[in-house]
Amino acid sequence: MFIVVSPGRLRAFADDGTPAGEVDEIDPSARLVWDDTRRWYPQLLAKGIRVERCVDLRLSHAILRHSSFTASSELARAALGPWDEQAVLDEPRERGTALFDLEAEEPRPEADPVDEWMLQREAVAASSDPGRLALLLAAESAGALIACEMKFAGLPVDAAIHERLLEQVLGPKPRPGERPAHLEALKQVLVERLGFDFNPDSAVELLKALRRAGLNVASTSKWEIREVDHPVIEPLLEYKKLSRLMTANGWNWLEAWVTDGRFRPEYVPGGVVTGRWAASGGGALQLPKQVRGAVVADPGWKLVVADAAQLEPRILTALSRDQRMAKAGEGDMYEGIVASGAVATRAQAKVAMLGAMYGATTGESGRLLPGLTKAFPQALALVERAARAGERGEIVTTHLGRSSPPPPDDLLAGANENAAAESRARSRARSWGRFTRNFVVQGSAAEWALCWMAGLRGRLYDLADGPFTARPHLVFFLHDEVIVHTPDHLAEQVAASIRDAAAAAGRLLFGELPVTFPVTTAIVDSYADAK
């Protein structure tokens, strides 16, 4: 059964979409259909209601609007409307410029979610691959539930441990506007070794200072100055490292983002064009290894940290059905690539695979590509095709049907003018090609991860009783990695569920292909101990 949720109304529908009247309260085992999970779910969670499944019409619309699978649908061909992000963003600008005429504005009636839902069902049913699209929309919507649940539960962070760590590395908490002791001391070393005062926090001043001291550098980035031989370099790199910790995850971060022992960032499913999640608030997806020691399980609980090993190369294997690459991926994929003879070392295998998926042309990665291409022609042909399509301004699509955004209007502009314009056009086209090359792999990997997590969510819930935060539950997700917070005694079962869900995700996406998706699991008290 479906229940369509809208302000003041709960409309029930049978599985085939026929109306079944209105209901008084939400049945959490029904599939809830709503405009935006972020709008409805937090208040349900606050009331202790955990929803089993949903249809997030906003996220689904974004997929269907652009998917090449539904290009001929009514939904995709309609003018931009209230379900389109762009229309919503443009809206305030179209209306008067006065800032305070909000009262004067007619509160426009909300679009009916039932109409949109029906359009979406039609679009999926008539699409070139209803099965894949339905899976994608279900996974995307499950992700929306999980994002809200993870924010509700929060990632357990021990502020005392974090503060101790900061004090060890930076010195005692400074007064506002001052550098902590260790950073200040390092600054003095820098000044001493260059022979004059300057502010190392300013990239402009720092660059001038380095050049004044006779160092031939064009920027102050780590990569470049690392190569320079001068007594200021070592303390400067150290300064940058400490400074980064201080500004990104220092005392301010702790105060702003960690309350009651929980870090609660906003996760943004579908926030990245490829379908990856984005996050806002506290840099959730950039939590540096340096501070992971402060992420600790509650007493009597454990963290189960799991990571999908070499996910993107394996996704490429499955997408391309490259039997030789599948063989190389039976164990550690990079070792397998070495064994195939494509490259000499594991490190090279890794660099070469990254280069294949990102479109490297130069450097070590570029040099290794011919060897990789020779060993795995089928897999490499897939990414090459995606790149060429992008260069021509065409759309590419992930395994389950998420399509790349249209190329910039000027992608091919200037191709037939003078030599300089032509070269710029080629460079633009190549750059877009690298994006589309990566899009199919990164986007399909994101789909696998969503299916993994959605399957895991259900398995975790079934492991215990009570409110979902009393059961094992997801507390963190980072592209190919999850953290589950679980009562001690269930940790082994959680680890097994994580592996089961990974295998199930592989079958859901790719059927019985001989491609495996191994996950490493670690049962730990502290995130820092996971690897």
Added chain:
DNA sequence: ATGCATCGCGCG
């Protein structure tokens, strides 16, 4: 005072 672009760096 406030907004925006750039740099630099963290993560996958």
Added chain:
DNA sequence: AAAGCGCGCGATGCAT
């Protein structure tokens, strides 16, 4: 100024 994809954020410096 990373070669080679995708992000978010803070500090700085300039424009408004």
